[in-house]
Amino acid sequence: xxxxxxxxxxxxxxxxxxxxxxxxxxxxxxxxxxxxxxxxxxxxxxxxxxxxxxxxxxxxxxxxxxxxxxxxxxxxxxxxxxxxxxxxxxxxxxxxxxxxxxxxxxxxxxxxxxxxxxxxxxxxxxxxxxxxxxxxxxxxxxxxxxxxxxxxxxxxxxxxxxxxxxxxxxxxxxxxxxxxxxxxxxxxxxxxxxxxxxxxxxxxxxxxxxxxxxxxxxxxxxxxxxxxxxxxxxxxxxxxxxxxxxxxxxxxxxxxxxxxxxxxxxxxxxxxxxxxxxxxxxxxxxxxxxxxxxxxxxxxxxxxxxxxxxxxxxxxxxxxxxxx
Amino acid sequence: xxxxxxxxxxxxxxxxxxxxxxxxxxxxxxxxxxxxxxxxxxxxxxxxxxxxxxxxxxxxxxxxxxxxxxxxxxxxxxxxxxxxxxxxxxxxxxxxxxxxxxxxxxxxxxxxxxxxxxxxxxxxxxxxxxxxxxxxxxxxxxxxxxxxxxxxxxxxxxxxxxxxxxxxxxxxxxxxxxxxxxxxxxxxxxxxxxxxxxxxxxxxxxxxxxxxxxxxxxxxxxxxxxxxxxxxxxxxxxxxxxxxxxxxxxxxxxxxxxxxxx
Numbered sequence: 054x055x056x057x058x059x060x061x062x063x064x065x066x067x068x069x070x071x072x073x074x075x076x077x078x079x080x081x082x083x084x085x086x087x088x089x090x091x092x093x094x095x096x097x098x099x100x101x102x103x104x105x106x107x108x109x110x111x112x113x114x115x116x117x118x119x120x121x122x123x124x125x126x127x128x129x130x131x132x133x134x135x136x137x138x139x140x141x142x143x144x145x146x147x148x149x150x151x152x153x154x155x156x157x158x159x160x161x162x163x164x165x166x167x168x169x170x171x172x173x174x175x176x177x178x179x180x181x182x183x184x185x186x187x188x189x190x191x192x193x194x195x196x197x198x199x200x201x202x203x204x205x206x207x208x209x210x211x212x213x214x215x216x217x218x219x220x221x222x223x224x225x226x227x228x229x230x231x232x233x234x235x236x237x238x239x240x241x242x243x244x245x246x247x248x249x250x251x252x253x254x255x256x257x258x259x260x261x262x263x264x265x266x267x268x269x270x271x272x273x274x275x276x277x278x279x280x281x282x283x284x285x286x287x288x289x290x291x292x293x294x295x296x297x298x299x300x301x302x303x304x305x306x307x308x309x310x311x312x313x314x315x316x317x318x319x320x321x322x323x324x325x326x327x328x329x330x331x332x333x334x335x336x337x338x339x340x341x342x343x344x345x346x347x348x349x350x351x352x353x354x355x356x357x358x359x360x361x362x363x364x365x366x367x368x369x370x371x372x373x374x375x376x377x
Numbered sequence: 378x379x380x381x382x383x384x385x386x387x388x389x390x391x392x393x394x395x396x397x398x399x400x401x402x403x404x405x406x407x408x409x410x411x412x413x414x415x416x417x418x419x420x421x422x423x424x425x426x427x428x429x430x431x432x433x434x435x436x437x438x439x440x441x442x443x444x445x446x447x448x449x450x451x452x453x454x455x456x457x458x459x460x461x462x463x464x465x466x467x468x469x470x471x472x473x474x475x476x477x478x479x480x481x482x483x484x485x486x487x488x489x490x491x492x493x494x495x496x497x498x499x500x501x502x503x504x505x506x507x508x509x510x511x512x513x514x515x516x517x518x519x520x521x522x523x524x525x526x527x528x529x530x531x532x533x534x535x536x537x538x539x540x541x542x543x544x545x546x547x548x549x550x551x552x553x554x555x556x557x558x559x560x561x562x563x564x565x566x567x568x569x570x571x572x573x574x575x576x577x578x579x580x581x582x583x584x585x586x587x588x589x590x591x592x593x594x595x596x597x598x599x600x601x602x603x604x605x606x607x608x609x610x611x612x613x614x615x616x617x618x619x620x621x622x623x624x625x626x627x628x629x630x631x632x633x634x635x636x637x638x639x
Contacts, residue, residue, distance in 0.1 A: 239495055247494040247501065248480065248487045248508055255470045255481040262468035265430050267456035267485025267551040276491050 063219040068342040069335070074226045074295065076334020077233035081288035082311025083318065083326035083333075084240065085147075085281030091321035092257040092277050094163065098170040099150055101308015102177035103282045107143040107289025108299045109181060111135040112190050121193035121202070128198035128209065135290050136232070143286025147278040156271070174304075181301035189300045192293040194225060210294065229291045236284060237327055243280075244323060253277060257321075285311075306350075310337075313357045319370020328369060332356070381444050383408040383587060384460075384555055389438030389448075391428055391611075398424045399611040401438070406555070411581055411588045413598045415622070416608035417631055422591045423465055424611070426557050430462050431455045442555065457485050461553035463544040465560045465591070469532045475543055476528040479512035482550040508550075515549045518584065519576070538569045545576075549584065556580060558590040562597045574600040595623070607631070 082104055089097045114135045119125035126134075154173045158166045199208035210225040244250040255263040256273045264270045292307065293299050310333055318329025333353050340352035360367065385405035391398050399421045406412045414422050427433045429440055431452035440448040447455050461482075470478050487508065489501040516523045519542045527535075535543060541561055548556055561577070562570045574597050580586045592598050598605060598619060605622040607615040609631035615622045622628055 243491075243495055246505070248484045248489075248505055249491055249494050251473065251477050251481040252484040254473055254477075255484075258470045258472050259468050261432065261452070262464065262470070263481070264452040265432070265456055265462060266482040266547060267453050267461075268481065269453045269485070279491070 064342060066220045068338045070220065070222055070226060071342075072335035072338030073331065074229050074334070075338055076331035077229055078288045078291050078295070078330070079307075079310050079314045079333045080327045080330020081233060081236065081284045081291075082307060083314035083330045084237075084323065085285045086312050086315040087318070087320050087322060087326040088277050088281045090315070092253065092260075092274055093155070093159075093166075095155060095166050096170065096312070097150075097155075097278075097281075098167070098308065098312075099154070099173035099177060100281070100285060101304030101306075101311065102174050102181075103143050103146055103150070103304070104285040104289045104292075104307055104311075105181060105299075105301065105304035106146055106177060107139040107282075107286030108293045108303060109185060109190070109289075110139040110142040110286065111290035111293050112192060112299050114138045115192060121191075121197045123202075124197070132228070132294070136287055139286040139290045140283045141286075143289065144279045144283040147282025147285075148275050151275055151278040156274075174308075178301050178304065185301060187301065189298045191297045192299065194294045194297055197294075225294050229295060232287065232291070236287060240280065240284070241323065249273070249276060310353060313353060316367055317357060317360045319367025322367065322369045322371070325367055325369035329367070332368075382406075382441065383410075383443065384589070385441050386425070386429075387439040387441065389425075389428060389435045389440060391424060391433055391435050397611055399428065399435075402608075402611065402613055404606055404613060404616070406587060406589050408554075408587055409581060409585075410603045411577065411590065411601050413602040413605045413619075414589060414591045414608065415593070415595075415598060415605060415628075416614075419610075420608040420631075421611035422608055423559060425608075426462055426559055426591065429455070429460060429557065453485060456551050456553070459552070459554040460557065461548035461551040461555075462557035463541070463548050463559055463561060465563065467540050467544060469540055469543055469547070471531070471533040474529050474531055475523060475535065476509070476512050476516065478532050478543060479515055479547050479550045480508045482547045483508035483511050483552075485551060511550055512546075515546045518549065518579075519546060537564050538566075541565065541573075542576075545580075549586075554585075554587060556586045556588045558588060558592075560591055560593060562592060562594045570594060570597060573597065577601045599623075 082100065085100050086097060089095055115121060115131070118131055124131050150173055154169045155166050158169055194210045195207060196202040196205060197208045197210050199206050211223050213221045214224045214227060215222055244253060252263070252268045252273050253276070255266065255268060256270045260270050292303070314329035314333040315326050316329070317332055318325030318327065336352050336356055337349040341349040382405040386402050389402045390400055402425065414425065416422055424433065428435050431450055434449050438448070439446045442458060442460060447458060470481060473481065487504045489504050493501040516528065522539060522542055523546060532540070532543060545558065545561065562573050565573060577588060577590065578601060580588055590601065602619050605617065605619050606613060607622050607625070607628045614627040614631060615625040
């Protein structure tokens with residue numbers, strides 16, 4: 054362990070920037086866990102693998118359009134396309150998973166869909182292994198859009214967008230953060246303001262009563278899976294752009310951390326998932342920066358245990374209001 | 378009874394684990410009627426509502442609504458066809474505001490997709506406006522009780538009587554023609570009960586609803602009913618005007634027990 058002797062503001066701010074970026078990603082994954090748990094009381098352990106499929110879809114679009122070294126279209130529309138394709142593919146995958154792996158078990162004891170979720174997780178991981186092989190695929194976002202990729206001249210995504218003192222902020226970090234904020238604002242508005250949002254809240258509170266008020270709860274549940282998976286798909290592309298490496302097992306750890314974020318924030322709570330994601334991202338970044346990389350996962354899961362001991366309902370979770 | 382009754386149960390039976398709860402029950406409600414379903418606790422009244430609304434599927438028999446057998450349809454389909462209910466135990470969405478509770482019940486009539494809602498496309502925005510207006514209209518039915526600032530109050534802040542009113546407003550928002558009210562006067566004080574009796578009358582005259590109500594308060598039953606049906610152990614034991622049913626020997630026996638010899 055190498056503790057810095059004096060407080061270094063630049064290091065701290067750099068870790069803060071990195072932590073917030075990483076936290077956005079975890080928050081997006083956590084939202085899917087939390088929404089599904091809120092409506093079905095189901096821990097969808099296949100969620101991390103939906104995120105992985107999102108990352109591979111983004112990679113597929115990138116490859117189809119010429120690859121990172123020689124993309125056939127401009128970089129801005131390329132990234133937009135990667136996000137859109139990954140979000141739609143992940144969203145549809147989520148709906149299919151719900152339809153075939155969870156809906157038939159809706160009335161079974163809660164352990165049955167949980168085991169089904171683990172099965173889907175293995176299925177997706179091994180399908181990706183079969184389809185794409187075991188090697189790491191790279192988004193090569195370092196050189197994406199670069200004028201001289203063969204000389205490893207950094208492209209616009211990872212080149213320092215602005216440097217204040219020694220704090221380095223990359224374009225990709227700004228893209229990740231602003232996309233996340235936009236998605237969260239849209240999600241919050243959807244749930245608070247729209248008719249489908251009200252149907253989702255009603256269904257999560259009392260599914261049977263909601264059905265008797267004319268709400269097609271199957272459709273509402275499918276919509277919830279779609280939205281949660283869309284967010285995971287976006288997170289997958291963000292991961293690829295931030296860290297380049299995409300592989301079939303990437304959903305496992307990311308899924309665990311997204312789940313941790315959801316539980317820390319209070320599973321079932323939308324603002325809780327956002328806060329939890331941010332905290333997990335910051336903890337990972339700070340622990341990595343101050344204590345060394347091998348401490349980061351330990352810190353994240355240590356926080357999970359601490360929160361579960363002190364406040365089992367999570368930071369923003371409320372115990373259910375009991376019916377009269 | 379005509380071939381095309383507005384709403385009828387034909388020989389409907391339901392049992393749970395060998396215990397017969399509803400046994401070859403036949404009853405009908407004509408359009409515009411207010412019919413009360415009475416009977417001691419455990420007579421199977423709420424089970425009848427659960428059968429009609431699709432929570433349970435009858436073991437045998439038909440539930441016909443406007444000429445269509447609705448037995449076995451999923452609950453939301455039955456509601457969309459025009460049968461809505463309230464709950465004896467109150468099942469409001471306590472995580473939502475008063476107005477949102479009513480709006481959620483109008484969701485079944487919206488057509489716009491999630492994508493339209495996300496991008497605030499014209500149809501989604503129009504439907505939002507429509508269900509908000511519908512909710513306000515249904516809440517206005519209850520006069521000052523659920524008016525003004527109450528719209529944005531969380532449902533869990535409401536008094537017991539207001540929760541019962543909100544349940545009725547929420548059922549009305551599904552655009553039903555038949556309203557099933559499960560003990561709407563339970564837990565209300567005499568003044569509130571009196572108000573409710575008038576309200577149920579207005580549901581027919583002003584709202585145009587046909588009403589089937591389960592009620593224990595005999596003042597309410599007497600005040601509202603065109604016809605009373607008494608159940609005991611899932612079997613219809615009497616049917617007729619309030620006075621006929623209230624004085625029927627079998628009904629008195631079901632409620633009070635048989636008088637011993639001598």
